Amino acid sequence: MSNRRVKDIAYDADDVEDYDDDDDYAQDEELSPEDQEQMRQGKIKVREALGNAYSVPDREIEDALWNYYYDISKTVSYLKDQFQPVRPKQQKQPSRFDQAVAAVQAPQAKKSGPSPDDVVEQAQTKGKKGNTEKHSKKADESAGGAVQAVADLSVQDAPKVKSKNLDVIAEFKKSNMKNTASFVVVGHIDHGKSTLMGRLLLDLQVINQRTIDKLRKEADTIGKSSFALAWIMDQTSDERSRGVTVDVATHAFETAKTRFTILDAPGHRDFVPNMIAGTSQADFAILVLDASPDSFESGLRGQTKEHALLLRALGVARVVVAVNKMDAVAWDRARFEDVHQQMKAFFVTAGFSAANLTFVPCAGLTGDNIVRAAPKETASWYEGPTLVNALDDAEPAERSLEKPLRMSVADVFRGGVTNPLSITGRIDAGTLQVGDQILVQPAGETAVIKGIEADGEGETSADWAVAGMLPVLHLAEIDPVHLRVGDVVCSPTNSPIRNVRALEVKILAFEHVLPQLVDVHRGRMHVPGRVSELLAVLDAKTGLEGKKKKLRVVQPGSMAKVRVELERALPLEIPGRLVLRAEGKTIAAGLIDAVVG
Ligand SMILES: Nc1nc2c(ncn2[C@@H]2O[C@H](COP(=O)(O)OP(=O)(O)OP(=O)(O)O)[C@@H](O)[C@H]2O)c(=O)[nH]1
Numbered sequence: 340m341s342n343r344r345v346k347d348i349a350y351d352a353d354d355v356e357d358y359d360d361d362d363d364y365a366q367d368e369e370l371s372p373e374d375q376e377q378m379r380q381g382k383i384k385v386r387e388a389l390g391n392a393y394s395v396p397d398r399e400i401e402d403a404l405w406n407y408y409y410d411i412s413k414t415v416s417y418l419k420d421q422f423q424p425v426r427p428k429q430q431k432q433p434s435r436f437d438q439a440v441a442a443v444q445a446p447q448a449k450k451s452g453p454s455p456d457d458v459v460e461q462a463q464t465k466g467k468k469g470n471t472e473k474h475s476k477k478a479d480e481s482a483g484g485a486v487q488a489v490a491d492l493s494v495q496d497a498p499k500v501k502s503k504n505l506d507v508i509a510e511f512k513k514s515n516m517k518n519t520a521s522f523v524v525v526g527h528i529d530h531g532k533s534t535l536m537g538r539l540l541l542d543l544q545v546i547n548q549r550t551i552d553k554l555r556k557e558a559d560t561i562g563k564s565s566f567a568l569a570w571i572m573d574q575t576s577d578e579r580s581r582g583v584t585v586d587v588a589t590h591a592f593e594t595a596k597t598r599f600t601i602l603d604a605p606g607h608r609d610f611v612p613n614m615i616a617g618t619s620q621a622d623f624a625i626l627v628l629d630a631s632p633d634s635f636e637s638g639l640r641g642q643t644k645e646h647a648l649l650l651r652a653l654g655v656a657r658v659v660v661a662v663n664k665m666d667a668v669a670w671d672r673a674r675f676e677d678v679h680q681q682m683k684a685f686f687v688t689a690g691f692s693a694a695n696l697t698f699v700p701c702a703g704l705t706g707d708n709i710v711r712a713a714p715k716e717t718a719s720w721y722e723g724p725t726l727v728n729a730l731d732d733a734e735p736a737e738r739s740l741e742k743p744l745r746m747s748v749a750d751v752f753r754g755g756v757t758n759p760l761s762i763t764g765r766i767d768a769g770t771l772q773v774g775d776q777i778l779v780q781p782a783g784e785t786a787v788i789k790g791i792e793a794d795g796e797g798e799t800s801a802d803w804a805v806a807g808m809l810p811v812l813h814l815a816e817i818d819p820v821h822l823r824v825g826d827v828v829c830s831p832t833n834s835p836i837r838n839v840r841a842l843e844v845k846i847l848a849f850e851h852v853l854p855q856l857v858d859v860h861r862g863r864m865h866v867p868g869r870v871s872e873l874l875a876v877l878d879a880k881t882g883l884e885g886k887k888k889k890l891r892v893v894q895p896g897s898m899a900k901v902r903v904e905l906e907r908a909l910p911l912e913i914p915g916r917l918v919l920r921a922e923g924k925t926i927a928a929g930l931i932d933a934v935v936g
Pocket residue numbers: 341526527528529530531532533534535565566569605606607663664665666667701702703704705
C-alpha cells in the first residue's frame with residue numbers, strides 16, 4: 340500500500356479504495372513540531388517546483404503535502420493537475436524595435452548600459468544626425484548596435500530561415516550516432532521504480548555524488564533516508580535543464596551501445612493517463628516487481644497486471660522485468676524463480692512472446708545487479724545480465740527514417756526574444772532539418788523550423804534530427820495558438836497526417852465496454868468521444884474476428900473491434916495506440932485498425 344492520507348482531495352475512486360478510515364486527516368488536528376518542520380520544508384520545495392507558473396494558496400499546498408505524506412513529487416503532480424498554470428498576461432507582442440534593442444542589450448545586461456529610453460533617444464538623435472555629445476561612449480556603442488539592428492530589420496522584413504538542403508539520412512549515417520531507445524518504467528505503487536532509476540543514474544554517473552549526498556541529508560531530516568534515490572528522479576524531473584515541465588519526466592543516459600531516454604511516470608494518482616503518455620513514446624518497458632514477501636502478490640492483485648495489459652494493448656512488445664528488492668529476500672533463488680514463472684505465465688497468456696521478456700533480479704536500494712553485478716557471495720546462482728546489460732540487449736527499435744515525418748508534441752514553450760516559440764517531442768518517423776516547413780495537426784497550420792536542439796548531452800544545436808530522437812524545435816511563422824501538447828507535426832507535402840472523426844479500434848477491455856461515452860487518449864492528446872458500435876469479438880491469441888453476430892457488451896479481459904466517434908477531428912492513423920477511459924478509469928486500450936473521414 341502506498342503512503343497517502345485521504346481527505347478533501349478529489350482523488351479518483353480507484354485511488355482511495357484501499358484506505359483505512361482511521362488514516363484520515365482531521366483538518367483541525369494540531370501538527371506535531373516534527374510535522375510542522377516537514378510542512379515548512381515541504382512548502383518551500385513545492386513552491387520551488389511549481390515556480391511562478393502556478394498560483395496555489397498555502398492551504399492547498401499544505402493539504403496536499405499532508406495527504407501525500409510530504410512526498411514532494413506527488414504533491415507537485417497533484418497540484419499541477421488541480422491548478423491551471425497562470426497564463427502570462429496577454430503581453431503585447433514586443434515591437435521589432437524592442438526586440439532589436441533587447442537582442443543587442445542581452446549580452447550586456449549585467450553591465451550598466453544605457454536605459455531603453457536612452458537607446459531610443461540615441462537612435463532618434465542618430466537618425467536626425469543630431470548632437471551625440473550628451474551620451475557616454477559606452478551608451479553609444481550599445482545604442483549603435485540597436486540602431487543598426489533596427490536598420491537591418493527595416494530592410495529585411497522577416498528573418499528568413501535558410502535550409503542547407505541536407506541529405507539528412509546520409510548525414511545521420513555519417514554521424515555514426517549511437518542507437519537511441521526510450522523506455523517507460525511501470526509497476527505497482529512502491530515497488531521501487533524511482534529508486535531503481537535513481538540508482539541507475541547514480542551508478543552511471545549521470546548524477547553526481549554531491550547531489551545524492553544533498554538529497555540523502557534532506558531525506559534524513561524528514562526521517563525517510565531510503566527515499567533519497569527516488570528523489571533523484573523526482574527532483575530533477577522538476578528542474579530539468581530544458582525547463583520543460585511535463586507529466587512524464589524524461590532523463591537521458593548512455594551506455595557504450597545506446598543512448599537511452601527514461602520516461603518515468605511520476606506518482607500514482609491518476610497514474611494511468613501518465614503511463615499512457617509515456618508508453619506511447621516508448622520503444623520498450625521496464626516492469627518493476629517487488630520480490631519481497633507478499634508484495635509481489637499484492638502487486639499482482641493491484642496494478643502489475645493492469646500495466647502489463649496496457650503495455651500489450653499499446654503495442655509495447657518488449658519488456659525487461661526487474662525483479663526488485665532482492666535484498667529483502669536475501670537473494671533467495673527460489674523466490675526469484677517463483678516470481679519469474681508466475682509473471683512469465685501471465686505475460687504469455689496476455690499475448691507477449693516469451694523471447695521478448697528478460698527477467699533480471701536486482702535491488703535498486705543497494706545497487707546490486709543494476710550497473711554492477713551482484714557480488715558472487717550474494718547471488719552465486721545468477722548468471723544472467725545486469726539490468727543495464729539487459730537494456731542494452733533490448734532490441735533497438737528500428738528507426739523509421741524513410742517514412743513520412745511524424746512527431747508528437749510533448750511540450751510547447753515560449754522562450755525569449757531569440758526563440759519565442761519552441762516545441763519538443765519524439766520524432767516517431769522521418770527526418771527534419773532547419774529550414775523545413777512543417778504542418779501542425781489538428782490546427783492545419785504550417786511553421787518553419789528555425790533551429791534544432793538535439794537531445795542528449797548539452798543539447799547542442801543541430802542542423803537536423805531523425806526518428807527516435809527527442810529534439811527541441813524552434814519555430815517561426817506560426818501563431819502559438821495553433822500549437823498544443825499532443826499535436827502531430829508532419830510534412831505538408833509528403834503524406835501529411837489527416838484529421839479524422841471516427842475510427843475502428845481493436846481493443847483489449849479492462850472493464851465492461853458498452854456503446855457509451857468515453858475519453859479517448861492518444862499520447863498526450865485526449866478528446867471526448869463515444870463507443871458507437873461494438874463490431875466484433877476478437878480471438879485473444881490470433882486477433883482474428885469471431886463469428887458472434889450481435890455483440891452487446893465486451894467483457895473485461897476480452898478483445899474486440901469497436902467503432903469510436905470523436906467530438907473533434909484529430910490527427911490519427913493506423914496503427915496508432917489509443918486508450919479509452921470513462922469516469923476516471925481505463926476501460927480499454929487498443930490499436931487503431933481503420934480511420935473513417
Ligand atoms: N529493501 C529494499 N527497499 C527498496 C528497494 N527499492 C526501493 N525500496 C523502498 O521501497 C519504497 C518505495 O520506493 P520508490 O522508489 O518510491 O517506489 P515507486 O515504485 O517509485 O513508488 P510510487 O512512485 O509511489 O509508485 C521506498 O521506501 C524505497 O526505499 C530495494 O531494492 N530494496
